[in-house]
Amino acid sequence: MRRLNQAFYRYLSSLSLSRKLLGGLISVVLAIAIIATGVVMISAYLMSKHYFLPANVQAVVKILSEDAVLMSLTGNVTRAEQTLSAASEYSQIRALAVYNPEGELHAFYNSLPEKFIIPPQAPERVESEFQFMAHVEKMPGQEYTLFIQADPSLPLFFFNFMSLAGLLILFVFALLTFLVTRFIRRFVTLPVLHLIRVAKKVSEQENYEIRARRFHKDEIGSLAETFNTMLQRIAVRDQQLTEEKDKAEKAGAQAQQMAAQMRLSNEELEREMVVRHQIEIKLTRFQDYLNNIIDSMPSALVAVDNQLNVNQCNSEAARLARLPFSQIIGQPLDHALPFLYQCQNQINRTLAEQTAQHVEKLPVRLEDSEIYLDLVIYPLSGDDTPGAVIRIDNITQRLRLEEMMVQTEKMMSVGGLAAGMAHEINNPLGAIIQNTQNIRRRLSKSLPANQAAAEEKDISLEAINQYLEERGIVRFLENIQDAGVRASKIVSNMLLFSRGGERALSPTPLTDLIERTIEIAASDFNLQKGLDFMQIRVHKELDPTLQDVPCIASEIQQVLLNLLKNAAFAINHRKDKTEIGQITLRTTKEDDRVMITVGDNGCGMESQVRKRIFEPFYTTKEVGKGTGLGLSVSYFIITTHHKGNMSVFSVPGKGSEFTITLPLDSKTITSPVCELPD
Template sequence: MPESSNPSALHRIIGISETSARKSYYPILQRTIAELQAEVAERKQAEAALRATVQRIERQQRAVLRLPHIHAANSLDAALAAVCTAVAQALELTRAAVWRLTDNALAPMATNGFPSLSCLTADVLATFPAKEVLAMEGTCTDTRLQVLWERLGQPGALIATLVCDNHGPWGLITGEASSPRTWFADETAFLGRMAEHVALVLAEHETQRLRALLTRIVDSMPSALITVDAQGRVTQWNRHAETLTGTSATQALGRPLAEAAPLLAAYSELAAQAMATHTPQSRTRQARSDGTRTRFEDVTIYPLEQMEGAVIRIDDVTERQHMEQLLIQSEKMLSLGGLAAGMAHEINNPLASILGSIQVLASRLSAPLPANLKAAAAANLDFDALQRYLAARDIPTMLTAIQDAGRRAATLVTGMLGFSRKTDPRLVPTDLGEVIRSTIELARMDYDLKKNYDFRRIAIDLHIDPDLPAVPCSQDKIQQVLLNLLRNGAEAMAEKAYPPGDGPRFTIRAESAHDGVRIRVADNGPGMEPDILARSMEPFFTTKPPGKGTGLGLSVSYFIITQEHGGRMYAESTPGQGSCFTIELPQKPANKNGGPKASAERTRQRSQD
C-alpha cells in the first residue's frame, strides 16, 4: 500500500488535493475510497460485536441480579429450576439442565421447561475436569464431550461444566443450542460462575436441611431444652419448653431467661455458674406448682464447648417420683402383709376361744335350759333370782359388749388375712359403667348417724364415657373398692364446714385409657397433707380416733386393684380442696398366678387353711 494510504483520512484527502495538480489523483482516490469503505465496514462489525457483547453481558447481569431470589427459593428443586432458566436466558440456549450424580447415574434435577431428559450413565463425569468449562461449537472435536454429546442427541452446540460440593463431584450443568454457534469467553466464564453458585445453593440448602433436622430432633426430645448465650439471652427454645412455660419460641428468643419465663428465673444463676466454671450443674427433684398440682423436675445445665453459652435441660419427673413412691409403698405393704398374716393367725386362735367361751357363758347364765336349771337346783340357787341379779349388775349387757368386740376383732382378723393373701378372682369382661352406677345406688342407702354422714345429701356428678370398653375384672371386688372410696370420702367431707351454697360433692369419671379404663373418684372434702397422703394406703394407718377405723380399707383396695387385677391405684390431694383416687384397669391383665390349674390348686389349699 502507498505511503499516502497510512495517514488519517484528513491527511489522505489533503494528499489527494496535492497530487491532483500532477493529474495522478484518480488511482489514489479509488484506493482511498476502498480503504475508507473497508474501515467503515470494519467499524460497523466492531460496533455490532460490541453491541452483541454488551447484550450478552446485560443478559448475564440480569441473571446475576436474580441470584438472591434463587437463594430465597423454598426448595432445592425450585432453586435449581431457577438456575436453569437463568442460564438458558443468559446464554440464549435451547435447553439448560442440572444433573445430579446418584446411584451410578446422572439424573436430571431440573431443566428450563423443555422436553424431559432421561438419566445418563455416570461414566460421563469421568472425562470432566474440575473448574473447567467444556464447549462444542458445531462438530464434536473435544473427545471429553463425545459421550455427553451423543447421549444428548448430538445438539448443534454444547457447553457443560462440573458441579462440585464439599464431598467432590456432585453433577453437571449443561447447555444446548439447536444449531452450531460460537461460545465466547464471557459465556464460558458465566457458566463457570453459575456452577459455583449451584455449589453455594447446595451448601445453603444442606445447612437448612441440617438446621431443620436439628430443630425436629430437639423438638422431639421429651425434655425442655433451652440454650442461652453468655449474657443469659435465649438462643434456642424447643417445643417442650413452650409447653412447660406457655411462652412461644418467637416470644422467648433474644430475651433474658428470667424475662422470657419467670418460673425459670432461678436457673439463670445456675447457667451462669456452669459457664463460669465450665462444669455441668444439676439439681434434682425441684418442686414447682403449676396451679393444680405440684410437679417435680430434674434440671441439668451443660456449658457449651468452644463458645460462650449453656444448654438447660429440664425433665419432668413427676410421674417417676410418683412411681417411686408407689414402689416404696408397695414394698412396705408387701412386708407388712407377711406381718399381718402372722399376727392374724396368732390372734385368730385365742379370739376363737374367747368368742366361743363368751357364747357358752351367755347361754349358761341366761338361757333356761334343762342343764342350767338342774345345775342351779343342785347348788341351791334360784335361777330366776340369779337372772334378776345378773340384770341388776348389767351382766348380759357386758357379755353382749364382749361379743360385739370379739366380732369386730374377728372382722379385723379376716381383713388382715385377706390383705396378706393373693386371691384368684374370676375375671370376666365387665361393664364398669354399670358397676359404678350400681355401687352408687348401694352407697345411697348407707346412712349412719354415728359417722355423721348421709349419702342422700351428697351430690354426685357422674361422667361415664359412652364408649367405655369392657375390661376383665371381678365385679364384687371392684364394687368393694368403690364402696371403700365412697365411704372414706363421705366421712372426710362430713368433717368439713362448707360455705352457704356449697356442700359435699363427689365427681366420678370413667374413661378409656391407652390400655384399659381409668376411674377417678374425687371429693371436695378437706383433702390430705402430703405426709398423710404418702401413707394413705399403708395397712393399719388411719387418722380416725381409736375404735373408729381399722386402717385396712384403702390398703385392701390397693391390693385388690394391683395384685388381683394387675392395675394401678394412686391418690392425689390438695389440702382444703379435696382428694382424688384413680384406678386404672388394663384390658389384658397379666396372668401372674400360673393359669387355671395353679389357681384351682391354690383355691383348694386356702379352703383347707
C-alpha cells in the first residue's frame, strides 16, 4: 500500500499544471454529482418508508372497512380473495389476509408467496414495522382482523427516473467540464506555460532583454509584469556587476601589490615578535624569580596603597591571613589581616611622613593560639602610586626560646643556690636526726649507764618507756626522725636535679610504697595552703599481682606526694563542693611497663594551663603558696631518672588525672617521651 501511494504521488508530481487543475475539477464535480444522486435516493427511500407506506396502508384499511367491501370480505372466500387482490394493486401492498373472530384465516392474497408468509392464525402483535393489523366489526360482537404486509422498497419507475436524471447530470457534467477546461486553458494554463517558456529561455541564453507577454489583467498578468520588471532589474544589475568586476580586477592588482608589501611588513613584525617574546620570557622568568625570592622569605610582605588596600603580598602573608592569594589582592587591609588594625596609626604615619615605623612584640590571637609579631612599615619608593610595604616577622618561637633561656638561667641559679645551701640545711637536719637517735638511746634499757642513772634517781626505765608509749612520745620521736630523713633525701634530690648524674634503680614493692605515701599525705594538714586530707576520700585500685618495680623509692614517693597535694588543692578549690572530694590511685600492668594513675574530682584545668603544667616556675597558685617547681621536678624525676613517661588529662570543672608510666626492666629503659596534651 505504501509503494502504491508513493507511485501515485510520483505520477501526480509529473503531471502538468493544466492536467492537475483539470483532474481536480473533474474529481470535485463528479464527487458532487454522485453524492447528490445518493442523497436523493436515500431521501426518497426514507420518505417512502416513513410517509408513503403508512399512508397507503391506512387508505387500504379505510377502503376495506366500508360496509359493502367488508360484506364481500366476510362472505364467500373466492370473492373475498378477489377483493383482496384488487386492494393489493395499491403501491407497495404485497400481501393481505382476513381472520374471522375465532382468529382463523378466512381469506388471503399474496403476490410473492416465497417472500411474504401469511400466518395461519391471527397474530397477537405486529412482528415488524412493515406489517400492519386492523380490527373491523361486521356487526356488534363479530370482530374481524385485517393483516397487511407492505414492501418498503422504491417502485421501478422511480429507479428509471433516477437513472434518466443521472444520465442528464453526467451530460451536464461533461459539458461543464469541457467549458471549464477551455476556460482554464485560455485564462490560466496558456499564460503560465508562456511564463515557463520565457523563464527557461532566459535561463538557457542568459539574455535578460527578453520580455514576457501579458495575456489578461489578472494575477497571472501581474506576475508577468513583475517578471518583466525583475528581468529589467537583473539586466541593470548585470551591467553594474560587469563594471564592478572591472573595478575588482584593478583593485585585485593593487591588493597583490599591497599584499607583497604586507608580507614584507609581516616578516619584519614576526622578527620583532620573536625578539619581544624572548624578552617577555626573560621578564617572566625574572618576575617568577623575584616572586620565588619574596615567597621564600620567612617574613610576610604586604604592599598597600594610600587607601590601605592590598596590592601585593607573598605566600607567607596569605598563610598568616588564612585566605587564598586571590581573595587578598584588592581587599582592604583590615579585612585581609584584621589584626593589623592596631597598627593603622603607624601605617598612616608612614604614608604621610614617608618614614619607616617599627612595631615590636605585637600580640595576635589566631584560632586557639597566641603569637607575637614584629612589624616594619616603610614607604614604597620608585613608583608613581604612593603606598607602603609592611614586613611581618613571627617572633613567637624566638620569645619562647628567650623564655626557656631565662628559665634555664633560673634553674641554674636554683641549682647553684641548692648546692650552696645543701650543707647549711644538712647540718641542722643531721643534728635533729642525731638528737632523736640519742634520745631513743638514752631511754633504752640495754645501756648500763641508763640503768645506773635511773636507779640513782629511783626511777624505773620500764615505767618511763611505758609512759612515753602511752602518751605517744615515742611515735613523735619516730616521726621527727622520719621527717628529717625525708628532708635530707629531698635536699639530695634537689642537688641531683640541679647537677644531674646517675642514680641506681632498685626493686621496690610499689604497693607498699604507695600505702606509706598515702599515710604521710594524710598527716599533712595546712588549711592556709588549701590542704585538708581529713575531708577527702582516698580510693585505691592497686594491682595485687604487681611485682617489685625498679625505681628510686624516695623519688617516686616525692612525686606521689606532690601529685596528692595538688589533687587536694584542686578539690578544696572547687566551686561546687556538694560532692565529696575523692582521690583515686590505680596501678596496672601493661606488657613490660607499669602505670600509676592519680585522679581527682577537683576543679580541673583549662587547655592553656594544661599545656604549660610541666614548665618550671609556672604555677596557678597565689604568691607565697606555690613555686612552680613541683610538677617540673616530678616530670624530671620520671622522664630523666626513671626513663618513663608522665602525662595529664583534665576537664575543667570535672577533675584531672595524672598518669605515670615506668618500665619494669631497668635494662631496656628507653628514651623519655614527653606526652603533653594538645
